[in-house]
Amino acid sequence: MSVTLYGFWRSLAAYRVRSALYYKEIPFTEKIINLVEGDQFSEDYHKLNPQHVIPLLEHDDRKITQSMAILEYLEQVWPNRPILPKDAYEQAYLRSISLITVADTHPLVVPRIRGFLNKNYGQDEAGQAAWAQHWFNEGSLAIEARLHNEGLFGQFTLGNEVSIADFSLCSHVIGARLFGADLSHAPQLVKIADHCLSLDAFAKAHPMKQPGAPIKK
Amino acid sequence: MSVTLYGFWRSLAAYRVRSALYYKEIPFTEKIINLVEGDQFSEDYHKLNPQHVIPLLEHDDRKITQSMAILEYLEQVWPNRPILPKDAYEQAYLRSISLITVADTHPLVVPRIRGFLNKNYGQDEAGQAAWAQHWFNEGSLAIEARLHNEGLFGQFTLGNEVSIADFSLCSHVIGARLFGADLSHAPQLVKIADHCLSLDAFAKAHPMKQPGAPIKK
Numbered sequence: 001m002s003v004t005l006y007g008f009w010r011s012l013a014a015y016r017v018r019s020a021l022y023y024k025e026i027p028f029t030e031k032i033i034n035l036v037e038g039d040q041f042s043e044d045y046h047k048l049n050p051q052h053v054i055p056l057l058e059h060d061d062r063k064i065t066q067s068m069a070i071l072e073y074l075e076q077v078w079p080n081r082p083i084l085p086k087d088a089y090e091q092a093y094l095r096s097i098s099l100i101t102v103a104d105t106h107p108l109v110v111p112r113i114r115g116f117l118n119k120n121y122g123q124d125e126a127g128q129a130a131w132a133q134h135w136f137n138e139g140s141l142a143i144e145a146r147l148h149n150e151g152l153f154g155q156f157t158l159g160n161e162v163s164i165a166d167f168s169l170c171s172h173v174i175g176a177r178l179f180g181a182d183l184s185h186a187p188q189l190v191k192i193a194d195h196c197l198s199l200d201a202f203a204k205a206h207p208m209k210q211p212g213a214p215i216k217k
Numbered sequence: 218m219s220v221t222l223y224g225f226w227r228s229l230a231a232y233r234v235r236s237a238l239y240y241k242e243i244p245f246t247e248k249i250i251n252l253v254e255g256d257q258f259s260e261d262y263h264k265l266n267p268q269h270v271i272p273l274l275e276h277d278d279r280k281i282t283q284s285m286a287i288l289e290y291l292e293q294v295w296p297n298r299p300i301l302p303k304d305a306y307e308q309a310y311l312r313s314i315s316l317i318t319v320a321d322t323h324p325l326v327v328p329r330i331r332g333f334l335n336k337n338y339g340q341d342e343a344g345q346a347a348w349a350q351h352w353f354n355e356g357s358l359a360i361e362a363r364l365h366n367e368g369l370f371g372q373f374t375l376g377n378e379v380s381i382a383d384f385s386l387c388s389h390v391i392g393a394r395l396f397g398a399d400l401s402h403a404p405q406l407v408k409i410a411d412h413c414l415s416l417d418a419f420a421k422a423h424p425m426k427q428p429g430a431p432i433k434k
Contacts, residue, residue: 047366049366050359050362050363050366051317051321051359051362051363052359053321062306062309064306064309064310064313065313066312066313066316066317066320068285068312068316068320069309069310069312069313069316070309070313072308072309072312073305073306073308073309076305076308077305088290088293088294089279089281089290091289091290091293092279092281092286092287092289092290093281093286095283095285095286095289096281096282096283096286096287099283099285099286099319099320100268100283102316102320103283103285103316103319103320103323103324104268104270104324106320107320107321107324107325108324108325108330112355113325116351117338121334121338121340123338134333138329142267142268142269145267145268146266146267146268149264149266149267
């Protein structure tokens with residue numbers, strides 16, 4: 001059995017998968033696809049994923065992309081340390097709250113979007129950061145409101161057990177911090193993410209602890 | 218048993234849910250949340266979904282948002298006319314290819330983003346259309362490449378049966394057409410979507426057939 005994660009230190013989507021692999025104690029190796037150097041457009045990676053994005057999970061001869069699809073796959077193939085409850089409504093809550101960041105926030109701030117803003121609207125680094133901060137803020141407020149609206153959280157997104165949504169919510173807070181976004185209006189979200197980060201699986205998967213990450217001063 | 222869809226004629230995410238409800242023959246009523254008039258920010262709707270987006274599915278006293286989470290929920294609660302295969306890898310393929318449009322394309326072109334482009338970068342309607350067309354094209358090319366890379370398609374995304382991904386791929390093609398994007402480089406994607414649209418469930422859910430849609434000249 002062989003599991004390979006194609007990732008990159010600063011990818012939030014790769015973080016979601018990496019932290020879940022650690023949480024489920026699935027042995028894996030990680031291959032670096034350097035998004036800054038354009039590895040995602042190489043001939044070799046094109047054959048693996050013609051969408052040219054990471055993460056990609058290689059499980060024996062199976063290749064799976066998109067972090068949410070990978071997390072669901074991990075749960076089905078490695079049911080130990082479950083990350084989905086049995087109840088259909090609780091599952092829907094977890095998928096829904098995850099998608100606020102996985103679909104409605106993160107895809108807005110990835111390199112290809114910021115590159116477009118630069119090329120077409122003349123947005124320099126500060127302008128791109130303002131864009132990213134705006135959408136992180138919108139996402140944080142939405143997640144915070146949803147947490148309270150449904151009222152199902154405990155130490156984690158759903159009660160006091162780690163679930164599929166925690167990998168996404170934690171990636172959101174990590175991203176918001178990397179981009180210097182304001183998290184002061186989302187205290188419960190921050191509390192959940194920081195509780196996740198107190199666990200070894202979430203902590204050692206952190207972008208800043210991966211090969212290639214800038215050394216913290 | 219009561220099922221209500223909170224939708225709007227031109228929402229591609231509402232289309233995904235509406236077509237799946239028809240396909241599974243689940244009786245439902247639809248309440249219109251007029252995104253142009255700002256119904257999504259009303260006090261009543263805020264209580265239902267503080268993220269202020271549609272669709273929202275109300276099933277008895279359960280409220281579920283995010284189209285992908287709703288589709289998974291429908292499959293669990295109404296297993297008749299299944300839209301997910303049993304195999305974990307096939308499920309992952311379907312979720313992954315869906316997310317190319319649900320996460321990586323559609324959230325880029327929704328009203329809140331186009332409004333931001335207008336307000337902050339001075340993009341008029343033509344500029345906003347160019348933005349939308351660009352990302353629809355990127356999504357179409359990625360989906361087309363993935364269809365051929367995995368080679369699992371038939372008349373539909375997975376072989377010759379309707380699956381969860383068909384609602385998303387069909388919504389992508391409908392959106393690309395509404396925004397005037399180029400689909401000429403994605404012939405297989407178009408073929409699958411048009412095959413879907415030959416079915417009653419997909420056809421009668423079409424945005425242009427909903428109350429409030431502009432009359433076709």
